[in-house]
Amino acid sequence: MKANAAVFTEIGKDLTIEQIDIDDPRPNEVLVRTAACGVCHSDVHFAKGAILGPIPTVPGHEPAGIVEAVGADVTSVEVGDHVIACTSMFCGKCNQCLNGRPYLCMDRRQCQRKKGDTPRISLNGEKLTQFADLSAFSEKMLVHETAVVKIDKDIPLESAALVGCAVTTGVGAALNTAKVRPGSSVAVFGVGGIGISVIQGARIAGARQIIAIDLVPAKLETAKKFGATHTLLGGPDSPDGDPVKALKKLSGGGVDFAFDAVGVPQLSKQCFYALAPKGLAVIVGAIPTGQKLEVDPGHFYLEKSITGCFMGSNRFHIDALHYLDFYKQGRLDLDAMITDRMGLNDINKAFGLLDSGEITRAVITFE
Ligand SMILES: [Zn+2]
Ligand SMILES: [Zn+2]
Known part of the structure; x- marks a missing residue:
């Protein structure tokens, strides 16, 4: 299937909005329709070359959205669920995971597709690397099941998105x-x-x-x-x-x-x-x-x-829900952290705003 996404191809250059291809979910994967994604300094650092990683890619790693399809083995979420996603996905079997530190998982490859396999996302037949294994500046994301956590439907998705990175961290x-x-x-x-x-x-x-x-x-x-x-x-x-x-x-x-x-x-x-x-x-x-x-x-x-x-030494599947409880109780203010909202077409403007150091959080919202 197709989705509009912000593609990053070269250090120092603006991102461009392209129609990318997204594969169908495999047994342990979840397809999410992105509702909102916060812009994080890691995205901006990456685009400026201060953090190195494979390109071309679609940045974005602080999202919330609605589950659109699930693979055959997925049990933790179902179609229609509201979810937030975090890059701290985990294998559940390595020493770090078993010691209660899934954010330091040593076998993250279990959450990715194998080298040489059909990529989850691509552009004109060329593989796009998933930034943070999420690539959330996209209308849809195809991610590993452990990347997403189901949240209550009465929480605004753009506020919940911040829990994906900034708040968890x-x-x-x-x-x-x-x-x-x-x-x-x-x-x-x-x-x-x-x-x-x-x-x-x-x-x-x-x-x-x-x-x-x-x-x-x-x-x-x-x-x-x-x-x-x-x-x-x-x-x-x-x-x-x-x-x-x-x-x-x-x-x-x-x-x-x-x-x-x-x-x-x-x-x-x-x-x-x-x-x-x-x-x-x-x-x-x-x-x-x-x-x-x-x-x-x-x-x-x-x-x-x-x-x-x-990433705030997180156990995302526990912490995210605790933080959203704090939010509901008025002890954690997510709404006021969002200083700017814009559409995907304004992604470069959002990067510039964050880089200026004058805002708290800009969130990209999707229709
Ligand atoms: Zn981040
Ligand atoms: Zn692990």
Whole structure:
């Protein structure tokens, strides 16, 4: 079958809208009619060449939609179900999966078609690689069963879509990766979609102090609405001065948890240096390939730690439903995170907006 999709063929070039071919679902695959897909920094990084991967491809990995067809062996969803999809699909059999870390699945190939097999998606007979094994900037997606989770039909699909990446990553970074404790002090560098989600996660966890740091004053105002208790303006000319000193002062000696929601070595370093003894710095944003992170090892005497964070250490099939419960209870605000809505034809505009650093989340909506 055919579907309009945003195809990416060359680093630095705009995406083009093409009619792609989508194969029929195999036994463990699900065909979803995409309703909405958030635009994530990973999509933009990829299009700029900061994250490398096979092309041509269709980006997009933060979607929600309605199941249109299922393969013969699919049991978890049926036609008509509302679903969200996440790239954290899993085999269910490897050591990581069996240890309760399906987001680190070591045999993800089980969720893909074999090399040389008919591709799930193609353009004029040429294979398109599925970005994040999803390729969601497309009217339809053909994905592995474990990529999708059924959600209640009364949840707006464009809000639910954000749970596919930003919210799972950010809220999960606070609740799963860092395990923020009630009463702790937290710093969040960069308050776009991921940073706002970290703030909301820290608030849900009961953090006493949540300090947001960003270069854009308007985004700091936004951060307050989502739960930041304090804000600091970053950048060399900021009246707030050196963020490490400012954070130490505000927190009375250092924060318990610091999150780099952008993925810039300089910010990761500031996260580490701003910690209280025994504190934890969590690198949530993807640091571009080739860049290095250097820290003064003297800080390890204070038992400070740095950890990576992949997709909020999620168990998507459990976490996504928990986050949507928080949403229904008014404890997690998804609606206000969406600052811009546009159609698939405006995909390049959406990429530019996100890259400008001035918005929280843009969502591509489909008719
Ligand atoms: Zn993402
Ligand atoms: Zn696995």
